[in-house]
Amino acid sequence: MRKFIMSTIFALLTVVMFVTSSYAEVSEDLLQVHFIDVGTGDCIWIHTGDDGIDGNGRMEGYNIIIDGGDWGKFGRANAYNTISEYLGQSSRLPFGSTIDWMILTHPHSDHNGGLHGVLRDYDVKNILDPGYDKTNDEGVPDRLRPSSAYGRFFIAASTEILQNGEKANFIWGNAESTTLNWGSELVVDVLWSSRELVHGDLNNVSIVIRLSFKGTGNDISFLFMGDAEGHVEDRLVNLVGDGLETTVLKAGHHGSDSSTTIDFLQHVKPEHVVILAGNQKFGGTRLPWDGTLNRIQTVSNQLNLNTQVWRTDRGDKTPTVIPVGEEVGDDTIVAITDGRTLNINYIDAPNTDPDVDPNRCQGITRAGEQCKRRPSSGGVLCWQHRGN
């Protein structure tokens, strides 16, 4: 019921917003990949191109969510607040919309923590989970414990009912043999997923996905690594070899030392590396690790790649120096492509539109303006807006 009411309210709001304002419009026929700044954790929203013709199997305007950040414990932000603000409260993806695929890369709280809210507020048709679960000290699997982040996600995912009354398709395990059809213009390869721990590490069950375009000359591609570490990267080099070459690499495990090895980088040859990280530590270490950044630079120099690094922790304060909570929402990275050319930038990159006066934005939404609050600084971020 909540979904129905919310979708009705937001359908009305969407109409109002289209009448009064429009923000940074992206042409509907382009693929968008949004690396949402949820602080210490991963969240990616993909919106495929839309040719305006429903059901022809290509450019269907599908929505895909890969991971959903943390759940507001241990100094980390509740990612769903940021996701909800970025998607639902803007007109990007109104509450009640269909999410065609939700991918949980692996059952760590900095990836599954915010997905519970996404399942509550959206119609999620298909959910893919690597199907590995750890147990607590009493031998109880997390999926049976609603008090754990994964348990909360698992229960929501396995009971998700769509607005039409159908049950969502929850695939637990078998990720590698699952066909992901995100439109016939795209190729989606599940390169890795494991129900066994590789080298004893839960990060290595991560579902790894490579997204590319069909057609000669459509060379832009994305590689989403989850938290997969060097041992998985080694296997991918053996399994896929030169097929790993990819334009945009979402680095594994927040840029930690254990991922993004030299050999792997030499095969991927990334033009862009996206690192999703925040200002809270992982086991005593704040990520990304300097050595990882050095490796990216080393391979870039070796192969003349001119690799650019994009980070969601850009400018975030270090808690050990100044005690602050998570700084979220200000460093979302957006990549937009037609398959041939790529536009990638921070969402708050200086706006060159002469119609925009950043000083005029005072709230989340005002007539004629679409703004976004920066939760940590209390400041406000302006989207492009045009008076009409």
Ligand SMILES: [Zn+2]
């Ligand atoms: Zn993680």
Ligand SMILES: [Zn+2]
């Ligand atoms: Zn992890």
